[in-house]
Amino acid sequence: RSEGDRLLEAVDEALTIGREGGVPVEIYHLKAAGVKNWPKARLVMAKIDSARAAGQDVAADQYAYTAGANGFSSCIPPAAHADGKLLERLRDPGTRAALAAKMVRPDAAWENLCLSASPEGVEVVGFKVDSLKRYEGQRLSQIARTLGKTWPETIIDLTLAEEDRLGQLLFIASDSNVALQFRQPWLKFGTDAAGLDPDSMKGRMTHPRAYGNYPRILGRFVREQKVLTLEDAIRKMTGAVAERLSIRDRGMLHEGMYADIVLFDPATIIDRATYEQPNQLSVGVRDVFVNGVEVVRDGGHTGAKPGRVVRGPGFQR
Template sequence: MEINRAAAPYGGVYITHLRSEADYFLEAIDEAIDIGTTAGVPIEIYHLKAGGRRNWGKASQAVAKIDSARAAGVDIQANMYPYTAGGTGLTACFPPWASADGKLFDNLADPDARMRIRAEIENQTTEWENLCTLSTPEGVLLLGFNSPDNQRYSGRYLSDISEELGKDWIDTAFDLVLDERQRLGTIYFMMSEENVAMQIAQPWMKFGTDAGGMDPETARGLTHPRAYGTFTRILGKYVREEGATTLEEAVRKMSSAVATRLDIKNRGLLKEGFFADIVIFDPSTVSDHATYEEPHQVSTGVHYVLVNGVPVVSQGEHTDRMPGRPVYGPGWTGWAR
């Protein structure tokens, strides 16, 4: 709360990853609204979603709650990525205390602590959200293996690996994390396609990848396809094929709406005096090709990309030019922008 109050005079925005995106989803939105309105700052919910089949019905309730707050004068918006799966570590299936003080691996190696972790997974009594139960083991896709001996598991589901090893999914998750000595990158299928399309249509929604940029020529291993396909997936699948929103609205939600929300000056519009950040694409062919099995696939239908007026993609090919520059928000007090 105090951090948001301090940010308010500088045009700051309360950007929140909700406390809950599943069982306490609606309560978490109430909390975000309370924090933002009390502190006097706009509210931005990052990658809005209702996780777990039992919570899919809450997505429309969340939209109604946000609409109601906006009608009452609350400045609240959200953003999202256009996929039914999210990504984080396999450790999201363990209670938070298991990782406290850097003792995760010690706890997984200790029979008594391991029994306590299992008991809490099987009979959860606290508010932490177990992504393995929300997705079910059949919807937990493992990616981020480092050990050569474990590479055969990459791109396979937790249920499949458990069956091969002759263990239940809980022991399998324990042993894989312990053997890897890391959180183990994981994709969780826990959202519905209907909710994705419904959220895309909301006028206060914006689009983002929730992923880092990657070079398809040097990238190794699996990753979430959103790193490559977010924007072209919206333009192709959700605009051209499904009509979830208009082309004009989709472009606005991934350009000027973002720049305006973050108060990034002179960007986001094709306007004299603005930086020339321009994407030229064919709306009749633009398509994403990245999949969960083959994520390092670039999109097609994008012919030119200019960053600060310099072509970085020309006739669909990267030019190897790097004209990027820092982008500053409203609180920046350093050198002139």
């Protein structure tokens, strides 16, 4: 329910629900958001360790970046979104002024990540209106200065102009916490992003995790920084994920299981996608097999498309 000011309370709530309901707890893209909340990361890990020691089924997952991402209008108070009438409310001068005032005040009932990141830590992406595309990838503070407006006014104006289609990257976590969490045995890796085609993304910005998350872990956190071993990193990308999702026939190289295999060079694998130039493929991956079919050979796509939807045991038609 919170990654920032009420992070500890949110973790306690999740643990309580899991314990009283008898269900597993998975803390999704674990992070402590905002500089003042960074020290809470160790406290969260201690809570998870304590719960696990008491026999509770609790774990977490994480990506390899300090920035998160979500919709730009998420920094507008939730009440403004009710009944799908956000744009209508933003056009009303009185409502607009009241919302702008709320956006700069911390509120225990609503976590405004634009406050956690600060306007300097918010990168705005996804512009469709031609006259506004010059702002693609700029920080909210920079756009506000150019427009001569406050940052809440800038969010409201751009949301109206783009009809609520913008996204944002929020620089809210710390490098040291990312590395510390990576070392935890109960943590797994995920991208929190969709797969993208760089050719179709020309001129558009996105989060670099869509291209670089796993090579970044293997190249930077394993090879360069030695935060964790190669074996542990691979486990947290594959077998541990499949096990958590109760997918019994994937995640390991074993007779009778689906052959999903990535052949990479541990000496060269690395991400190239950056926040400034995100649409770049990683390097160091040689061959990829999906369901036993080779889809990448010597770094190039073979044209094969053997992928299928993977469903867990809870799926019902």
